[in-house]
Amino acid sequence: MSARLSQSGGAATVLPREGMSRWQQLSHFVPVSRETWRKLGLAGRAPAAIRLSERCSLYSNVEVHRWLADPIGYRQEGSAV
Template sequence: MAADAKNTTPNTLPVDGLSRWGAFKPFSPVCRETFRQLSREGRAPQPIRLGIRCTMYSNRELHRWLADPVNYRAEQEAA
């Protein structure tokens, strides 16, 4: 029964916190590689690197992007 719980996907993406690709993949209108390219261009949320193999994304930014993926622009950090 524990294996079944592992395979279920949530119906919504939390508003706060961080998510990996696998958590928001069901909601994404693009594939992983396209999302990565959009992110590099500033047209999708910017990655937050927690380690060599751990990349997360802000759920708030993901919600902004999912609401309007065509017109989304990542906010520039103040220098």
């Protein structure tokens, strides 16, 4: 499934099931702030960021969809928490 673009501004209306996304692309689908998302990721309760460089982080769309399906019960694979 590919992301559909809205008529105004080009924001995705559907998060692709596969691939990677930056926070700016995810923020429309995730009901928490960027800082809360970062803290949840560090705790293993949301998908962890994949660092490409010092200023570029990506998130796995597969993992984000897993989190959206069960935000309270989500645990990162291999997480001891």
